[in-house]
Amino acid sequence: MIFTVTFNPSLDYVVGLSSFREGEVNRSEWEHIYPGGKGINVSMVLKNLDIRNIALGFVGGFTGKEIERRIKDFGCYTDFVKLKSGNSRINVKIKAGKESEINGQGPGIGKKELSQLFKKLEFIETGDMLVLAGSIPAALPEDTYENIMRLLENRGVKIVVDATGELLLRVVKYQPFLIKPNNHELGDMFGVTLTSRDDIITYGKRLQEMGAKNVLVSMAGEGALLVAEDESIHEMKPPEGVVKNSVGAGDSMVAGFIAGYLKNQDLREAFVMGVATGSASAFSETLATREEVLKLLNKIEENK
Incomplete structure (x- = not known):
């Protein structure tokens, strides 16, 4: 079984209008509401x-009730911890030529509620996969990811971490199966500017030396690069298409990699599926569908 963890889910209220006038009344031309959060x-x-x-x-x-309802209506299984006070956050995304966001803070999470999550994680077994995605809310201890990975250490659970900066650097010692920084985040972690493919490979390998098994580096319109645990290096160009939505493309790449890996445990196949899925979400107004991904699979080119 695959489990995802989202500490601070949201309702994403997306509004579109031809132009935005600061300090005046603006009327939306269209609007959508989605459940949000990387996991x-x-x-x-x-x-x-x-x-x-x-x-x-x-x-x-x-x-929170609306987030869970929408996820279940989508067909997903959920097992959220219900907070006794506070409301899950609402994020406002304004699309008016440029895209602007106002993200809510989210509710407080107490020690008792955090322990409830850990009790749920206790049931994860050998062969399962866990995805830890996004930042840790201010209400929680900074070492929450580390505590989760320590709990599951030596259980044969493949852990995927999609986080940035110091948070990611602190957890690589627990040998996550996959981490996914982008090229700018990778450089920031080591205080350098990455200007070439060789630079990305060098610092991807540095993360491997620190414990990560597979390092997937997304590079926006330049595609992605995988530094794999079998010592192979793969770089893929993205397929051609019109970018309609950047939200969720990185998360989609992670999901695609997982789906591709589960098929044959082949890292290159997982990587191709990840690039296709991330691209499909970028080319869509919503998250990638299976049909959209399959259309792009044969259009992925590997850089030699």
């Missing part, structure tokens, strides 16, 4: 790819 995005794309999974995390108040 939730992974869960929903996995569902689109016919991969069964369970979304874990925390939800609170009327917004």
Whole structure:
């Protein structure tokens, strides 16, 4: 079974208008509401790819109920910890030529509620996979990811971490199966500017030396690069297409990699599936569907 964890889920309220005038009344031309959060995005794309999974995390108040309802209506399984006070956050995304975001803070999470999540994680077994995605809310200890990975250490659980900066550097010693920084985040972690493919490979390998098994580096329109645990290096160009939505593309890449790996445990095949899935979400107004991914699979080119 695959489990995803989203500590701070959201309702994403997306509004579109031709122009935005600061300080004046603006009227939307269209609007959508989606459940949001990196782990939730992974869960929903996995569902689109016919991969069964369970979304874990925390939800609170009327917004939390709506998040869970929408995820379940989408066809995903959930096992959230219900917070007794506070409301899950609402993120406002304004698309008016440029894209602007106002992200809510989210509710407080107490020690008792955090321990409830850990009790759920106790049931993860050998052969399962866990996806830890996104930042840790200020209400939780900074070492929460480390504590989770320590709990599951030596159980034969493949852990995927999609986080950035110091948070990611602190957990690589627990040998995550996959980490996914982008090229800018990778450089920032080591205080350098990456200007070439060789630079990305060098610092991807540095993360491997620190414990990570597979390092997947996304590079936006330049594609992605995989430094794999079998010592192979793969770089893929993205297929041609019009980018309509950047939200969730990285999460979709993670979901695609997982789906591709589960098929034959082949890292290159997983990588191709990841690039295709991330691209499919970028080319869509919503998260990638299976049909959209399959259309792009044969259009992925490997850089030699």
